[in-house]
Amino acid sequence: MAAQAQHDSAVESVHDAIDGASRADVHDHAHDSVREREIGVEQAHLDRVYRRLEEKIHEAEFLMRDAARRGQVGTPGALAERDAQVFRAGVHLNRLNNEFEDFLFGRIDLLRGKDGKKGPDGAYTAVEPAEGAVREDGTADIAETLHIGRIGVLDEDYAPLVIDWRAPAAAPFYRSTPVDPGRVVRRRVIRSKGRRVLGVEDDLMRPELKAFLDGDELPVIGDGALMAALGRARGHTMRDIVASIQAEQDLVIRAPAASVTYVEGGPGTGKTAVALHRAAYLLYQDRRRYAGGILIVSPTPLLVAYTEGVLPSLGEEGQVAIRAIGSLVDGAEATVYDTPSVARAKGSYRMLKVLRKAARGALEANEPPTRLRVVAFGRRLELEGAELDRIRHTALGGTAPVNLLRPRARKLLLDALWAKSGAGARHTDPELAAELRSSFDEDVTAEDSFIAFLDAWWPELTPGAVLAAMADERRLGRWARRILNPGEVRRVARSLKRDGHSVHDIALLDELQAILGTPARPRRKRELDPLDQLTGLEELMPVREESQRERAERLAQERTEYAHVIVDEAQDLTPMQWRMVGRRGRHATWTVVGDPAQSSWSDPDEAAEARDEALGSRPRRRFELTVNYRNPAEIAELASKVLALAMPGAKAPSAVRSTGVEPRFAVADGGLGHTVREEAARLLDRVDGTVGVVVAMNRREEARRWLAGLGDRVVALGSLEAKGLEYDATLVVSPAEIADESPAGLRVLYVALTRATQQLTVVSGERDQPDASGVPDLLRD
Numbered sequence: 001m002a003a004q005a006q007h008d009s010a011v012e013s014v015h016d017a018i019d020g021a022s023r024a025d026v027h028d029h030a031h032d033s034v035r036e037r038e039i040g041v042e043q044a045h046l047d048r049v050y051r052r053l054e055e056k057i058h059e060a061e062f063l064m065r066d067a068a069r070r071g072q073v074g075t076p077g078a079l080a081e082r083d084a085q086v087f088r089a090g091v092h093l094n095r096l097n098n099e100f101e102d103f104l105f106g107r108i109d110l111l112r113g114k115d116g117k118k119g120p121d122g123a124y125t126a127v128e129p130a131e132g133a134v135r136e137d138g139t140a141d142i143a144e145t146l147h148i149g150r151i152g153v154l155d156e157d158y159a160p161l162v163i164d165w166r167a168p169a170a171a172p173f174y175r176s177t178p179v180d181p182g183r184v185v186r187r188r189v190i191r192s193k194g195r196r197v198l199g200v201e202d203d204l205m206r207p208e209l210k211a212f213l214d215g216d217e218l219p220v221i222g223d224g225a226l227m228a229a230l231g232r233a234r235g236h237t238m239r240d241i242v243a244s245i246q247a248e249q250d251l252v253i254r255a256p257a258a259s260v261t262y263v264e265g266g267p268g269t270g271k272t273a274v275a276l277h278r279a280a281y282l283l284y285q286d287r288r289r290y291a292g293g294i295l296i297v298s299p300t301p302l303l304v305a306y307t308e309g310v311l312p313s314l315g316e317e318g319q320v321a322i323r324a325i326g327s328l329v330d331g332a333e334a335t336v337y338d339t340p341s342v343a344r345a346k347g348s349y350r351m352l353k354v355l356r357k358a359a360r361g362a363l364e365a366n367e368p369p370t371r372l373r374v375v376a377f378g379r380r381l382e383l384e385g386a387e388l389d390r391i392r393h394t395a396l397g398g399t400a401p402v403n404l405l406r407p408r409a410r411k412l413l414l415d416a417l418w419a420k421s422g423a424g425a426r427h428t429d430p431e432l433a434a435e436l437r438s439s440f441d442e443d444v445t446a447e448d449s450f451i452a453f454l455d456a457w458w459p460e461l462t463p464g465a466v467l468a469a470m471a472d473e474r475r476l477g478r479w480a481r482r483i484l485n486p487g488e489v490r491r492v493a494r495s496l497k498r499d500g501h502s503v504h505d506i507a508l509l510d511e512l513q514a515i516l517g518t519p520a521r522p523r524r525k526r527e528l529d530p531l532d533q534l535t536g537l538e539e540l541m542p543v544r545e546e547s548q549r550e551r552a553e554r555l556a557q558e559r560t561e562y563a564h565v566i567v568d569e570a571q572d573l574t575p576m577q578w579r580m581v582g583r584r585g586r587h588a589t590w591t592v593v594g595d596p597a598q599s600s601w602s603d604p605d606e607a608a609e610a611r612d613e614a615l616g617s618r619p620r621r622r623f624e625l626t627v628n629y630r631n632p633a634e635i636a637e638l639a640s641k642v643l644a645l646a647m648p649g650a651k652a653p654s655a656v657r658s659t660g661v662e663p664r665f666a667v668a669d670g671g672l673g674h675t676v677r678e679e680a681a682r683l684l685d686r687v688d689g690t691v692g693v694v695v696a697m698n699r700r701e702e703a704r705r706w707l708a709g710l711g712d713r714v715v716a717l718g719s720l721e722a723k724g725l726e727y728d729a730t731l732v733v734s735p736a737e738i739a740d741e742s743p744a745g746l747r748v749l750y751v752a753l754t755r756a757t758q759q760l761t762v763v764s765g766e767r768d769q770p771d772a773s774g775v776p777d778l779l780r781d
């Protein structure tokens, strides 16, 4: 009930915002000159901001030159402060010149607040208007105007010229709605390019008020920014949404980072966008804490590429790693997809047992030697078959990772040889016996035959080698007895024979790394530091601590754990993938976003169990996003028919806009390829941006050939690759084929049908049993 109420109110507030803007539109007709004037007002402000930044840059440059001239004077603190200032100014200039087209993007005009306190960003902190801020006759004065941008800029008196979008004072820009406006009277989105303001769009939060700014009535321009943003054509990369983040999204972005922030929402509700903006917000809010790094786990390399530009556009890059689930393990990159049945076996918890057996079994995979012969103390000593097996068995009785058990095995071999030599029995003096034993060990271990034996009998295993050993069906059958059925063994073994790793193999490699362990390597000798020699420090401090910089570099290279982990499309992670991701955030806080209705994993209960294990007992804060910003109502309605089949009872998010264009149905009478090409060309004519053609996974190559020569605005995708992406128009090819691909096929089809921002065409083949209007069986009422 509560969730329903929350949902209704979020939809209402978006619609109210839209209505408010259209009401504002009435004022706006034939007021082009007002628009021009308002653009001029914002241009003047932007000019001031740039002038201020230039001043800061000059200051910084002066400081830099000055510092160079004077050499190392001043206290270390002052020098550090100077460096920091030079650095900050440089970063700002660089960003302004190179990256931010719309550096300044928002403005709010506020009523007088309840108290007069100013926050650290120079703005008043009150959220609610003071009593009497609105006069009895319904008029009011604007008491404060704040400009919002990608970074904050203060004027020479420390008054805010631009507030960073992540600062608390900027929150009303996102949170205010006509239902709950707080102090905000007008919210303005400013569109600019370089140093030029191109346009403004206003939303009126208190349309009932007659508000004055410096004695003049507050003008309101345009149709509202959200609709303008949603209607724009899509390119090959996602844009940030800083200028139009909605209230329910803002709550997630700014949620305190304690423990786990858990977000569910249907297609197009902005989960990916929110996840990215949250990363930027967390860094802004506590940069020191997140110096440990933020990891964003994305389902596919395509989605990584699509979203990669968003964080730099928000001014963040270095601390955030966006990685596809198939490239989380360094040095391994998944290039192929497994068939659904193989993926299902590899992703399931059952695989854990198989891997544990395989890791131990792989020690013997390459026909290890069956006899150890050494000469020690002038005698020939031998260990054979049963003795060696017993030693291996005892060594493997330990719980440590297999590679770390090697020293134990080595010790057991030496014990056995020592016993055989009978030398221990000849000396009763324990000190003498110990000495003798140690020289015995030295003798034996220096022998080439012993070293060669140990390497062959207990080789140091790599995850890749174990996985390769599992490609042998007979062997895998042994290791997977009573865990996988014979059909699964055959298919998994066959899949491992192929070149290149699959997406699901990556989680197995990571698990194997944990099972095998990495033996300690002797530390590389540090190169001598001339300064140490000069001062003789080397002698005083034989074990030199790493410098802070060295440590930072080493951690960056070795980083496998993060301070915050964000999982996008979390519904798709298999249990084995949850284990892999969990290992990277053992001490982290988490943001997990997903939609169960879009899950391509066949056993959601098993995945939920694995997720809970990865997240541990950390408390969770749950959020729900309820408004679909991507699909027009016409497409959302068609998709909801599949949702009803895929997850009966699940509620689809409400679409915020409609285009009046109904989905189109085409039947492939003259060959699938021909119809797909024709329909794709038709869509290319109708939209300015991208067209995505979604086919069943095994038709990907074929579809690429069908579309050859149509240009780079159109792309062919397998159903699983469409995750998270969006296109101006989508062509879904044979819903039945996609639905029949796997046990989760209907949910995958739901994903395919929800990718379009403007137009959707569905092409049916025979299997789809289209009716007279071409509507396939699965999409009929």
Ligand SMILES: Nc1ncnc2c1ncn2[C@@H]1O[C@H](COP(=O)(O)OP(=O)(O)OP(=O)(O)O)[C@@H](O)[C@H]1O
Pocket: 226, 229, 230, 238, 239, 240, 241, 244, 245, 246, 249, 265, 266, 267, 268, 269, 270, 271, 272, 273, 274, 595, 598, 629, 630, 723, 724, 725, 726, 754
């Ligand atoms: N507040 C907003 N202002 C403007 N555009 C928005 C807003 N919220 C979301 N969008 C846009 O809506 C589209 C869908 O967003 P996003 O891909 O983040 O949704 P999602 O919930 O991850 O979808 P899916 O589950 O289907 O992958 C994107 O183009 C995004 O930019």
